[in-house]
Amino acid sequence: MTLDERKRIILESIIxxxxxxxxxxxxxxxxxxxxxxxxxxxxxNEMADLExxxxxxxxxxxxxxxxxxxxxxxxxxxxxxxxxLDEQEFESxxxxxxxxxxxxxxxxxxxxxxxxxxxxxxxxxxxxxxxxNEFKNLQIIPMEQGKALLLVVTDMGMIMHRKITIPEGMxxxxxxxxxxxxxxxxxxxxxxxxxxSDLQMLRDALKQRRQxxxxxxxxxxxxxxxxxxxxxxxxxxxxxxxxxxxKNLDKLKRILTILDEDGPLKNIIPEAVSETVDIRIxxxxxxxxxxxxxxxxxxYKSFGEMGKIGVIGPVRMEYWKxxxxxxxxxxxxxxxxxxxx
Amino acid sequence: MTLDERKRIILESIIxxxxxxxxxxxxxxxxxxxxxxxxxxxxxNEMADLExxxxxxxxxxxxxxxxxxxxxxxxxxxxxxxxxLDEQEFESxxxxxxxxxxxxxxxxxxxxxxxxxxxxxxxxxxxxxxxxNEFKNLQIIPMEQGKALLLVVTDMGMIMHRKITIPEGMxxxxxxxxxxxxxxxxxxxxxxxxxxSDLQMLRDALKQRRQxxxxxxxxxxxxxxxxxxxxxxxxxxxxxxxxxxxKNLDKLKRILTILDEDGPLKNIIPEAVSETVDIRIxxxxxxxxxxxxxxxxxxYKSFGEMGKIGVIGPVRMEYWKxxxxxxxxxxxxxxxxxxxx
DNA sequence: ATTAGCACTCAATGGGAGAGAGTGCTAACA
DNA sequence: TGTTAGCACTCTCTCCCATTGAGTGCTAAT
Numbered sequence: 130m131t132l133d134e135r136k137r138i139i140l141e142s143i144i145x146x147x148x149x150x151x152x153x154x155x156x157x158x159x160x161x162x163x164x165x166x167x168x169x170x171x172x173x174n175e176m177a178d179l180e181x182x183x184x185x186x187x188x189x190x191x192x193x194x195x196x197x198x199x200x201x202x203x204x205x206x207x208x209x210x211x212x213x214l215d216e217q218e219f220e221s222x223x224x225x226x227x228x229x230x231x232x233x234x235x236x237x238x239x240x241x242x243x244x245x246x247x248x249x250x251x252x253x254x255x256x257x258x259x260x261x262n263e264f265k266n267l268q269i270i271p272m273e274q275g276k277a278l279l280l281v282v283t284d285m286g287m288i289m290h291r292k293i294t295i296p297e298g299m300x301x302x303x304x305x306x307x308x309x310x311x312x313x314x315x316x317x318x319x320x321x322x323x324x325x326s327d328l329q330m331l332r333d334a335l336k337q338r339r340q341x342x343x344x345x346x347x348x349x350x351x352x353x354x355x356x357x358x359x360x361x362x363x364x365x366x367x368x369x370x371x372x373x374x375x376k377n378l379d380k381l382k383r384i385l386t387i388l389d390e391d392g393p394l395k396n397i398i399p400e401a402v403s404e405t406v407d408i409r410i411x412x413x414x415x416x417x418x419x420x421x422x423x424x425x426x427x428x429y430k431s432f433g434e435m436g437k438i439g440v441i442g443p444v445r446m447e448y449w450k451x452x453x454x455x456x457x458x459x460x461x462x463x464x465x466x467x468x469x470x
Numbered sequence: 471m472t473l474d475e476r477k478r479i480i481l482e483s484i485i486x487x488x489x490x491x492x493x494x495x496x497x498x499x500x501x502x503x504x505x506x507x508x509x510x511x512x513x514x515n516e517m518a519d520l521e522x523x524x525x526x527x528x529x530x531x532x533x534x535x536x537x538x539x540x541x542x543x544x545x546x547x548x549x550x551x552x553x554x555l556d557e558q559e560f561e562s563x564x565x566x567x568x569x570x571x572x573x574x575x576x577x578x579x580x581x582x583x584x585x586x587x588x589x590x591x592x593x594x595x596x597x598x599x600x601x602x603n604e605f606k607n608l609q610i611i612p613m614e615q616g617k618a619l620l621l622v623v624t625d626m627g628m629i630m631h632r633k634i635t636i637p638e639g640m641x642x643x644x645x646x647x648x649x650x651x652x653x654x655x656x657x658x659x660x661x662x663x664x665x666x667s668d669l670q671m672l673r674d675a676l677k678q679r680r681q682x683x684x685x686x687x688x689x690x691x692x693x694x695x696x697x698x699x700x701x702x703x704x705x706x707x708x709x710x711x712x713x714x715x716x717k718n719l720d721k722l723k724r725i726l727t728i729l730d731e732d733g734p735l736k737n738i739i740p741e742a743v744s745e746t747v748d749i750r751i752x753x754x755x756x757x758x759x760x761x762x763x764x765x766x767x768x769x770y771k772s773f774g775e776m777g778k779i780g781v782i783g784p785v786r787m788e789y790w791k792x793x794x795x796x797x798x799x800x801x802x803x804x805x806x807x808x809x810x811x
Numbered sequence: 812a813t814t815a816g817c818a819c820t821c822a823a824t825g826g827g828a829g830a831g832a833g834t835g836c837t838a839a840c841a
Numbered sequence: 842t843g844t845t846a847g848c849a850c851t852c853t854c855t856c857c858c859a860t861t862g863a864g865t866g867c868t869a870a871t
Contacts (some may be wrong), residue, residue, distance in 0.1 A: 155833055168845050191833050191852040232632065275626055286614055367730055370723045384713045389708055469609060509814050532821045532864055788856055
């Protein structure tokens, strides 16, 4: 399925034109745009060939051609050159990182924002679960009257915290011994293996402090619930309002609804992602509702587990820019996470 | 400006009809809908009067009437009866609270979600700043190698935390003495009064540990930056896709963009809010971009400072439902916050 | 004061003509 | 044999106009 040089040039130039204008591209336009030394009629013949091969299609007989999804696939596989961040964009990324790398949540949000700004598509960042982190250490720190702060630290350095109620007047030492009991039982366990059944042991070990323990367990339960699921962050969804293919209100609504909710989004992205950029074009996506959208995404590591970043846009997407950007950002934060999170 | 009974009935019935259908309401429709004992012609006369008074307007001569913004204002002030949460909704609210009151951020998010679900409008919750809380207590807790967790607690019990880097091998006691120095200098200060100028004192007090102190100060700076500004949470923005007045793509985009960003939203809500429900209809809003939208909102207290919740929707809004819902939810969480946050 | 009747207004709908863009095919050309 | 000019043809898009129908305001009768 390799194309001769001329067909390639024509296909690529139709793709570039179509991506820019969202209009079918005619034979004359192809010749003009690239100052080709052949006539429109010749191009028409080539276009007819490309259509037969399935790379182009015609909305109706008297219109120009538009790239088919296979056409885009061929382009992405064989013709595309990724366009990485330019100097200015890279500086802006560094600035974003510098200002926000203090706190993980914030940071991730800003990264998503950056992605959508640079590409002009909707972007997403999926935070990995910490299921497979190990419970390393628990601390209970007395705060104001009757309150304490419960800290859970994992082997990868992830910290979770929650406020709990304790009996008034309880000594710090007592809290410490409770914490010790927890550490003894849960220490070294993967988070997803921590079971309520271990509770009995604790109860037995510390008959007197049932209330604190119950509160603490409740809090841990809650922390785990909050962190065991992947968190999804989306940014720039409104970019799709600019795309003429979604000027239909119903379609728009369907897409925005998907992007607005966490649930569907998680299912959109394939479970297994690699650390290289992957592209899913239109019908290649499994979810029915996004068969008119394309995904460009890649995996990164944080706290030892796999997260995902990417952009989502119309099939008529600037794949070269999207792929380059996702790649650059992925590499950048992956490197960063190695050091910090 | 009081209306006689008949005019009131007519105005109210036009409002209800128009809110439901988004279509101009004709004289016949008014008579039929409410089984009035008067003829359409009589209603037409009354409608002409109401139009003269500015409560109704006519899109064009051969159409029915729609309520003007003053009409809605009159309705809200003189005719409306708030429709509070029904039993089922109230139960659902309690359930939401029960499942999420463990963590403030989550909790607030779910409240916003609840509001938008029940009203079918976009909802917002603005978290108060903690500017006026007092710095009460700082702790530095050693974590894994070379890392520590910095905790800042305010007099109202608000906890902020951040991870910092410390020199390897530093003793817990040493950290404690650093923390003590902080507490000594900042203790009792309002958060918005904490100045970098105090830094010098610290430096002098603890010449040896400059690195830890710098890191800690950096972290505190960051925490404050994060919490001094009001945080805005928005939910259910896509509800406006259902409103026929926003089927115009440009308008839609303008509104969604406003709701999508934090900045504009903060300015939409008047600075001073009371604890009772306030309603701003269309042009009563100061911001140009939302002069076609209405706000229904109220203030609540958390950590001793004022937050805001409310909904935003088209001028053609079910004010009775929106006002009742906002009131119910406000009262509920206000009560809750008194106990917890 | 209320109502029936009627002429009038104006948005919305749908059909048809004309313009314009682009094609496929044919025949001529290098 | 590949390339090109020319031309008839197709199909969408836009504009125009006539028709329809809902709803009004006014007038005259009750």
